[in-house]
Each structure stands twice: as structure tokens, then as C-alpha cells.
Amino acid sequence: MSTKFVRVLDTRRPIWGIVEGNVVYHLEGSPYGKWQRGAMLGALHALPLLPPTEPTKIICVGRNYAAHAAEHNSPVPEAPLLFLKPPSSVVGPDAAIVLPTLSQRIEHEAELAVVIARPCRDVTPEEAWDYVLGVTCGNDVTARDLQRQDGQWTRGKGFDTFCPLGPWIVAGLTAADIADLAVTCRVNGDLRQQGRTSEMVFSPAYIVSYAAAVMTLMPGDVLLTGTPAGVGPLTAGDVVDVEVEGIGVLRNPVR
Numbered sequence: 001m002s003t004k005f006v007r008v009l010d011t012r013r014p015i016w017g018i019v020e021g022n023v024v025y026h027l028e029g030s031p032y033g034k035w036q037r038g039a040m041l042g043a044l045h046a047l048p049l050l051p052p053t054e055p056t057k058i059i060c061v062g063r064n065y066a067a068h069a070a071e072h073n074s075p076v077p078e079a080p081l082l083f084l085k086p087p088s089s090v091v092g093p094d095a096a097i098v099l100p101t102l103s104q105r106i107e108h109e110a111e112l113a114v115v116i117a118r119p120c121r122d123v124t125p126e127e128a129w130d131y132v133l134g135v136t137c138g139n140d141v142t143a144r145d146l147q148r149q150d151g152q153w154t155r156g157k158g159f160d161t162f163c164p165l166g167p168w169i170v171a172g173l174t175a176a177d178i179a180d181l182a183v184t185c186r187v188n189g190d191l192r193q194q195g196r197t198s199e200m201v202f203s204p205a206y207i208v209s210y211a212a213a214v215m216t217l218m219p220g221d222v223l224l225t226g227t228p229a230g231v232g233p234l235t236a237g238d239v240v241d242v243e244v245e246g247i248g249v250l251r252n253p254v255r
């Protein structure tokens, strides 16, 4: 059975909630430890949602869908190509993606995001899923011109607001449950990206294991698992929706 964990702004402080249908209940405790369902907080649409996690790091994989590598005339890597986004790039559902004036080409990248449950280091791909709390939707917003110009990706991937996450973490899923889900991106309602998690070159569990051979993954840390083909530009006034089938829709305006 799956559970939807959400973070809500409650009179200026963040609290945890559980989404059931269109209603949010208070979560007493923490999804990373013991918890129980508390009082009703209100209707889902009426509550201000925060990013569902505050990661110490966001680990991303480049070119994990062959069709996306092809659209940039890049080869599919023989091992996961990891890079980092800073925690300061995270925003929640409905928060604006702010276009920086330093770039002339800012693009969306719809991705399945994996959230870590407990400290994780040196695990096999078979063990890795035991360290995962759940999954959410992510948008690996990218300044494509700066990414190309710099030769490495710190500026191109690192601006404030370049990592929308949410709307909630769906926990209690197995690796098999997420092995073949549609990942789509719509801009102003028009379909821009469409792929399936089954098309990934490296599975989420393999990526967790690969990253945890390098650094300790902490509770709340996020792994973005790569984007399918169809990335394209964002302009001020756009509304961008990232959807992972059965998980949710992450909507952010662009300004």
C-alpha cells in the first residue's frame, strides 16, 4: 500500500501531511521515522504545498534515456554520468521558475525523482531500494547555453528555482512498481516530452548504488533519474507540468 507524504506551510512553519483523496491529514512524527495520522488539515487544493523534501544534495544523471542522448548528438554513457544540483535550486509545486538574465536558452527536463529514506553508503543495486523512501516528480531545469559554454554544468543546472520537486512523495512502492511509468512534460497544455521509465539506460536502484559508492546519501536526498526526449525552451508566462504516471503532476509557472 502506498502513502502520499506532503509538506504544508502551516502558519509560517512547515509541517508534514498525508494526502488521502482530496484531503490532507496532519502527520505526527516524521516519514523518516515513526509517525501516525493526526487531525485533518484541510482540502488539498486549499493548502500551500512546500517542496516535499529539503535535500542535502540532488544527484542527477545525464543522458539516461537513449532518445534524449540522440537529440543532443551525444552517445549513451557506459556508466551513469552523475552531476549535482545545489539544494538552493529546490522549489515546490506552484512556485515560479525564475528565468535568469545570464541565459538565453532555459529548458525543461521532466524526470522521476527518488527520495532517500536513511543514510546509505556502499549498497548493491539489489539492496538499494531498501534505502528509498519514495518517488516524486522533478524538473531538472537547465540553462542549455551555459551548460554547453562552460564544459561542466554547475552554472547551467544550478540557478535558484531550477529544481522544482513535488507535489508529494509516494512511499511504499517497490522497484517493480516504478519500472514502467510514463514520464511526460506539458508546456501550456502542449505535450513536449514523453517517455517511460522502462526506457532508462540505468535503473533507479542501480543509480542509487552507483552514487552511494561515492558519497553517503542522507534522508531526504534526491536522485533525478534523467529525462526523456523532447526537451525544449521555456519563456516567461509559460506553465510547465511534469507528470509521472500514478505519482502526480508537478506544476510551475515561469517568469
Ligand code: ZN
Residues within 6 Å of the ligand: 060, 061, 062, 109, 111, 140, 224, 226, 227
Ligand atoms: Zn536532467
